Amino acid sequence: MSKETPQVGLFVTCLVDLFRPTVGFAAVKLLEDAGCNVEVPPTQTCCGQPAFNAGDRLSTVDIAKSVVTAFESFEYVVAPSGSCAGMLKKHYPTLFEDEPVWAARAEKLAAKCFELVSFLSDVLKVETVSASHDGSVTYHDSCAGLRELDVHDQPRQLLASVTGLDVIEHDTANVCCGFGGTFCVKYPEISTRMVSDKTAAIVATGATTVLAGDMGCLLNIAGRMSREGHDVSVRHVAEVLADMSDRPAIGAPADRRS
């Protein structure tokens, strides 16, 4: 392998793996187009956030150890998700206060973990993508990506290079959509209220598509859009950047291509 070829371990994320492999393949395409060699460690399952946020530190530590082991030999670890990348980058190091060897390994891993779009922009210095998408989109800033990893300008910069695409902002782009992992099923009325505020703001922009960088948000928003009967497509930003928006949108029927 040439020294200039970044060696990337793809952290697929459990939701992409289960619900929308297209996003994983879009991530691979974007990384390979940018000159990376991409491997997918086969033992990965989940970053452990569900356990972490439920207060189950022991399970989180176990899962974190297997993630560290599976990924630490790569030059970079990239995830199409701000919350999963944030988990690896910001929270894993805090799990090993009384295990200094693991703490060091987690720190080393954290230093090379990135959310996908910010990796393309900030590390690989990608400024444009070859993609086209006819129509207007609005962008939802997933909380963890925004506040833990400073993902904000990068997706907008790359979207600006997509032919035919217009970005229309909604005022509450940085307000939580109400997913929050198990929050959405433990406190469903609050969650439904929050996601309804989000869909109302999205619909008010007139955009035909909403994009975000996290599957949790996207499933939540798509589910509410569908229940409310709106005709707004929901996609992961990677799909549009990788020129894969010909597939059915999230929650859309199999024959729909818009």
Added chain:
Amino acid sequence: MEPKSLQFHDNVAAALKDAPLQQSLSRFQTGFTVKRAEAKALLPEFEALRDESVAIKNHALANLDHYLLKFEEAVVASGGVVHWCADGAAARETVLRIFREDDVKSATKSKSMISEEIGLNEFLEDNGIEPIETDLGEYIIQLAGETPSHVIAPAVHKTREEVSDLFYEHHQKYGVTKRHEDVPELVDEARQLLRRRFQAADAGITGANFLIAETGSVVVVTNEGNADLTEVLPRTHVVLATIEKVVPTIADASTILRVLARTATGQEYSTYTTFATGPRRADDVDGPAKFHVILLDGGRSELLGSEFKDILRCIKCGACMNHCPVYGSIGGHAYGWVYPGPLGAVLNPGLIGIDEARHLPGASTFCGRCESVCPMRIPLPDLMRRWRERAKEQRLAGWRERRGLAAWSFIARRPGLYRPMSRVAARMLRGWSRGRGRLASFPGASGWTNGRDMPAPEGGTFMAQWAANRDASRPASGGRP
């Protein structure tokens, strides 16, 4: 105050259906957040001031015993008295004793969250002493028989119509004959009535935004000036403060004051920012004859020695709840005890126990907006998560939730199990959706599907497809670098 936090789900259901509350909440949310952003943009050193404020508070907390003693020394030197009270009961009894000794029949009050914590108003009334709230918001909720729903805007949950009704109902006995609707008219009506009460009161009770160790001064900020009239007009001034309010110097208080009002309301300073030091001196034109400070522990020293100590940096600005989408949906009363919003989610469990308050740190998406605006950089989501760990240790979640988490953890740690199970799940959900791309319902998912459809998976998992592609295109999996 009697906690109602355990009935959180019921509180939330009621709040979401409460039309006047929802109307108030939608109005209030864009106000404070926008104002803070504007104030921040105008002050280049805003972030540096946050960092300095954090350092000041951390230092004070790390040396709290020293600064509390210094504070007491300075209060005594200026002619005041300090009372050390371990808990709310001791604080209430101390106030009563002070009032009895001084034959106090009525006391004006400026806003004090501590008096809510210890249930002072009810206690005084039970003992024949009349507390008179003078903060307009507190006055309104006193008339309504309610508790505050926000730390700086206690009646933010009330609409103008509701306030009109309250004033008309309760002010007729003072000779008011007209129902006012206009905000300036309502404010003026309250002001006229309160003015008489200010002048007639025997004592004044305030909280404290800061206790200054170097001078024994007590800092109270208001926009109405009601604290000034409460402190200065009656013959006795009683300050109710918990121990973490102490800061070393006036300069320290000034530093933190520069971010307090900007963060809370977007003002550069609260209209009245008052430093009171001891009782009236010989050449003062006015002031109370007696100055008492009640230093209440109320669970703070226990928090100080715990993993939750960062919450003691809180200066009660309210920014966290202003920016919280959960608070913005349900309002303050739903939290069921004194402190609402992200502040309440971290502080209430420390004061009333995680058992009673378990839903407060639970009802958060950890979006992090609160932490991003907190002037004291309190890591609120992290602290909420730590409360969730305590809740888990005490097995407070229902058995279904505990079993579900345990099952998920078991499978997630075993790729050999996870792979086939996720393939099956993806295929099943896909199948049930029958080409519609989504499911309106499926077994066990009513929490999700009551309000949303569930988008169907694409069908094959990524890991299965990736493995199949590799097997197809390469003889053996490529070596890792």
